[in-house]
Amino acid sequence: MPARFELHGIAFSGPTYKVGLMLSLAGEPFDYVHVNMMAGEHKQPPHLAKQRFGQVPLLIDRNNGRHLCQSAAILEYVSDTLGKFGGATLDERLQAREWLYWDFDRLAPAIYRSRAIRRGFRKGGPEILDMCASDAAAALTVLDQHLAGKNWIVGEGVTIADIDIYGVLVFADDAAVDLAPYANISAWMKRFEALPGFSLPLNLLPMENREAA
Numbered sequence: 001m002p003a004r005f006e007l008h009g010i011a012f013s014g015p016t017y018k019v020g021l022m023l024s025l026a027g028e029p030f031d032y033v034h035v036n037m038m039a040g041e042h043k044q045p046p047h048l049a050k051q052r053f054g055q056v057p058l059l060i061d062r063n064n065g066r067h068l069c070q071s072a073a074i075l076e077y078v079s080d081t082l083g084k085f086g087g088a089t090l091d092e093r094l095q096a097r098e099w100l101y102w103d104f105d106r107l108a109p110a111i112y113r114s115r116a117i118r119r120g121f122r123k124g125g126p127e128i129l130d131m132c133a134s135d136a137a138a139a140l141t142v143l144d145q146h147l148a149g150k151n152w153i154v155g156e157g158v159t160i161a162d163i164d165i166y167g168v169l170v171f172a173d174d175a176a177v178d179l180a181p182y183a184n185i186s187a188w189m190k191r192f193e194a195l196p197g198f199s200l201p202l203n204l205l206p207m208e209n210r211e212a213a
């Protein structure tokens, strides 16, 4: 039987990693379609017909034919449909959602942009890199203080907030952001990396198509 989910993306994409990581932690096998962004495949009609923003990731749910985009919205969808990582109560669910919005407002732009510039995917000079560094430091301070005395970002278990934010911080090195001064974040990352189904980006996403095992 084919896998329920088909993920389209590229290995170096943080948002694609977040979705692959969610599926892997949920124990949900998925087919993977490599989108050759270097060749501009994401802006070609076949991809645009499935992903209105011309971006990756794209997730197809074969159970109902849905085509989903925007990694945070996809995490919520997968969490809802599988009944995993959504928080134990409505309040936890709402808090997890707040952290997703916070991430894309405060944390992800600073880390992803700095990484993209340093790896040559985007153009940007020292002023932008300085702004990324100070924005990242401000966001990391908020998260580190929040994690004091806690195992997970929301409630007593792993939620999509942890998955979403881990999918940014795993690229901190590439963005020249040192996480060592943030002791609570560093400990949380170690806990997260010990979860069953955890995988690092390059182990999870190949640079080619792959059918679910």
Ligand SMILES: N[C@@H](CCC(=O)N[C@@H](CS)C(=O)NCC(=O)O)C(=O)O
Binding pocket: 012, 013, 014, 015, 016, 042, 054, 055, 056, 057, 069, 070, 071, 072
């Ligand atoms: N907010 C989106 C961001 C997606 C995104 O920026 N994807 C990048 C690759 S990492 C992309 O497709 N860039 C091409 C473009 O935006 O034209 C999400 O979380 O899914």
